[in-house]
Amino acid sequence: MTSLLHRYMLTQTLAGLGVATAIISSVILLVDFVEQTRAISTRIDISAIELIRLTSFRAPSLIETTLPFILLFGVLTSLFRLNRQSEIVVMRGSGVSAWRILAAPMVLSIVIGLFGAMVLNPLGAAGNAIFERERDILMNVEYDEESLQPVWLREANIDGYTVIVAEDLRENQQQLIDTAFLYFDVGPDGVPSMSRRIDAPSAYLREGFWEMEDAVERVPEAAATNLGRVTLPTGINRQALFERARSPEGVSFWDFPALIASAREAGLATERYELRYHSLMALPLTLLAATLIAAAATMRLHRLGGATAFAAAGGLAGFIMFFLQELLSSVGAAGSLPPATAAWSAPAITALLALTYIASTEDG
Structure with missing residues (x-):
């Protein structure tokens, strides 16, 4: 029974994530395509196919940036639909706890967070490098394989x-x-x-x-x-x-430890690089927090009313977490907060608040 429930919830969550990924990715890639059209096609004659190819190089980086929103709205979509169709009511009536219902989405969010940091981020860093090189070639900027950093x-x-x-x-x-x-x-x-x-x-x-x-x-x-x-x-x-040589956004997850260590040996400030590294390490927790926000906003029984308002409040809470995370990152980059504190605080606080709310509604 438990294994069947987990498989079902995993399937439903993946379906919601698929919808959210398709919509959000399409929007951000379209926006980037328009931006590249404005920046490049006004200077040189370039086809739409070539612009699409250039935009595709930036796709991994753009998707990595929006992963928290993909998890938030994907889980919101799947749980809201299950609640509206009274499937959650049936599960709860069968004696299944909220924690068992949410186990599959929570584990999935952690796995996606690990994938985003360890795979998607390096792909994004490499894709951005290819994008910049291809763009320079198209715009007749002098390019030399042995001289990459004018x-x-x-x-x-x-x-x-x-x-x-x-x-x-x-x-x-x-x-x-x-x-x-x-x-x-x-x-x-x-x-x-x-x-x-x-x-x-x-x-x-x-x-x-x-x-x-x-x-x-x-x-x-x-x-x-x-x-x-x-x-x-x-x-x-x-x-x-x-x-000038190393932008934190252009460094792969796997290269950060060696880069930070060499910079420290040279007596250089590493706060921005440590902050980026900790942000990537905290990505699984960030996605887990987004999943818990979605769960807290949609586990309320649909027959009690106000389900749509709760779902909207969940989306707003996700944006608040993102804003708080960006604010703390700015403070950390300025050196006023330790990088670990700046990167981990917002998702940790959000996850704890969401867990507290779910526990209070589940156990009373």
Whole structure:
């Protein structure tokens, strides 16, 4: 009996998740398709098929982002339908507890959370990299397999600002390849004008200065000057280069431990990367919390009335959890909260509140 019940609830939950996945994925992919159409097709002539292909590379990442809503509305749909058809009433009347009814959806949410963190996230990171490369090729941006990280940095100085351009960034060596330092003076009218340019095959970031070999200086209306070895003062630190090289959203789940460890050894701040890593580890709990919210909103007997209002309240509670999670993540990224606390608090609190409500209605 128990095994048959679990299989039935698993089937019904999967059906609801299938509907939610199809609807939510279609919406977000359509929105992304429109965004790519606006960003790319206004600059180059590109077919709709090519735009669809580009959008498909971003699909795993977009679906991973919406997993909590897919679980929330998928479980809401399946449980609301079972409640409306009085199937939950029959189950409860047969002596089946709410916990046995919810066992399959809860286990499924944890499994999907593990899949999302360990499989979908790496696929999303790889897909985003392919998307950016394909987009650059289509838009005739110079692309070199050995030079994947073109760099643009801007730094203010006394008379104006300096723009640093490089073809590549070797983050581990704190080295810029094929570097140009463009110095701009800003006049009284606020219009910038380039006063000089220094080129070098490479530039190494030291403590408070750039170090270059074979540097060449060019100024307007004058011949180029070979400077040889030169050092230039800078306020840019290693953290700026590290964050330029590695965006947390572009790192695979499996690469975070080594990345965080190497950054700590180099004395770099790792809060944003730890926060992202903890958010991925907390994904099963987040999806479980979404499932419990849906259960708390739909386990009320349909004949008592107000089932639709409760279901709507469940959807609203899911958005509140998401908002709280984003708020705590922002606080954690600023360093005001430990990354683990910022990532785990919202789903943990939500899950406990939902469990408390279900227990109070089940046991009185």
